[in-house]
Amino acid sequence: MKNYDAIIIGAGACGLMCAAQAGLLGKKTLLLERNDKPGAKILISGGGRCNFTNLYTQPENFVSENPAFLHAVFSQWTVEDTQNFFENFGGIQGEEKTLGQLFPKSNKAKDIVAVFSKLMFETKQDIWLNTEVKDVEKTEGGFEITFVKDGKTQKIHSPKVVIASGGLPVAKLGASDFALRIARKFGLGIVPTAPALVPLTITGKDADWYASLAGNSIFSKVYNEKISFEENILFTHWGLSGPAILQISSYWRPGETFSIDLLPKFKMDTLIKQEREQGGRRTVAQLMNDYFTKRTVEAFGKFLPTTVKIASLGKNDAKLIVDTIHKFKVKPAGDKGYDKAEVMRGGVNTEELNPKTLTAKAVPGLYFGGEAVDITGWLGGYNFQWAWAAGYAIANDL
Template identity: 60%
Template sequence: LGQQIICNAEVTAVEMPDGNFKVLYTHNGKEKTLESQSLVITTGGLPIPKMGATDFALRFARNHQLNIIETAPALVPLTITGKDEDWYAHLSGNSVFCKVSNEKISFEENLLFTHWGLSGPAILQISSYWKPGEVFNLDLLPGKDISAIIETERKTNGKSLLSTIFNRLYPKKFTDALAKFLPIEKQVASLTKEELELIHKTIHLFKVKPAGDKGYDKAEVMRGGIDTNELSSKTLACKKIPNLYFGGECVDVTGWLGGYNFQWAWASGFVIAQNI
């Protein structure tokens, strides 16, 4: 269609003389300029800087008094430090299906223990709704009731060890690790009321307080960005600067795992293309 595509170029600045856009960039070691009546900025967010991620769109928007929603890594592994650090690290490589939840949302997915803390789909999902200092809950047996399972076992074989039940439900290494919190080598018929309550709380309401996240280098996306209120919901044109458009990850739109962020990138690009 006659477009010119310039690769391996770095935009250094954008000026707006006389209502048009003047793009300053370097290419093959030379400084060059382009002028246009319209400008589209879809330079992504901050994750994976080794792949060329840049804050250009955010800096440009901020310099022109556009509101920026606070940014942070999202869909990102979380770290555990302190007294429980070794417990999580010992389980590195083990995966458990769970329901992870906080006051905002819940997900039923697998979590993965790592040498630095937690990862896997469940953790990546909840990380988009988590802030430092907050606690979230793990239901380590979603859709089932550990108390009912134990009660059934007590009626049929009260001499069974609690670890025997857990080994039916979890990887053995995870069962062994639960010994830090629960009397797993005790016969189920001998469990006290207090111990049964502790088992139920540990399995269905396991509290996690991460120390932090693995940062933009390991994040799949960035949350926050250019406030959607600054853009037309129909065209993604900037309301304050005529003929300027923003799309993709630099805008405050963050999706779940499963291709939603790719879809937003493609959809926003399509919408802009229809309205330039």
């Protein structure tokens, strides 16, 4: 066995960046990955295109008990650093799509992973694939890692260990609770975890109504008392999905209700008033057809007076239409779980970690980065920016 400055567990975004940066600093690391290739989640992100950062990244774009924790990490590694890194080492130029999301111009996530593979090869970092880490023990000189490779249980020692093994989504990509188990073993606090950036389910009496709209996408403003997002929502056979729903899911808790403004760029009361001024000869359905699909209008016809002419519309009915369109209430039954979630909410409490180096305050030499930490970004490249920044911060302390 070689002598390593650190062993990194997990070849996801954080682990790969950590190994690459350590190599550039002249350090020697070993990366242990349970899958048969590195960067499994990177490769499927953004539909295989990988939105690798977001131009507008700020601590406010993250769900955490302490978002301010990010200031120390993001001051070391900025969005500009991410852009320069991929351009300098991989010739990858970013292209903004929507809302600051940056994709490689090639639209290929594999190009992002290739940058790390190349750097690790050039700086002589080691990576063992198909290697499942079972345990981490503290020893007098550092740590002992127990792992299974080629059907054999083995042990290796290292002065420092980086836990970058991700969170609980998605099991088929090798996700596990390993990072949480190790954190608990060393007495570190855990913020309760749950699926985030996840579709929401509707059951009961409203289920058939939602299912009747399956496949319909509507640009909307989804909001609760904490936050709002303006993007598309998607009706499905089991409830709601689409970017705006995934975003609000990170702020939603079971039993809570949130609202949807289905026409955020217009005011329904103004549209009704304008119709009245023109004689009000059209029906409510005809007015709604200007802004919604026929199937959407038909669905709303089940509880709105869509067949009534605007001129005959009473005050109460007009208010019902306005409130339904702009304050559509949704009380999900639950979510689609970790296998459909983009990320995990919660994780290792940031209070347990040094904000500059991400080492555990109570266990020097043990680092946590990426999804395992109570830092959950919005949809659109924010989680990658956190992972790259965390990997860089850790590498500089190894």
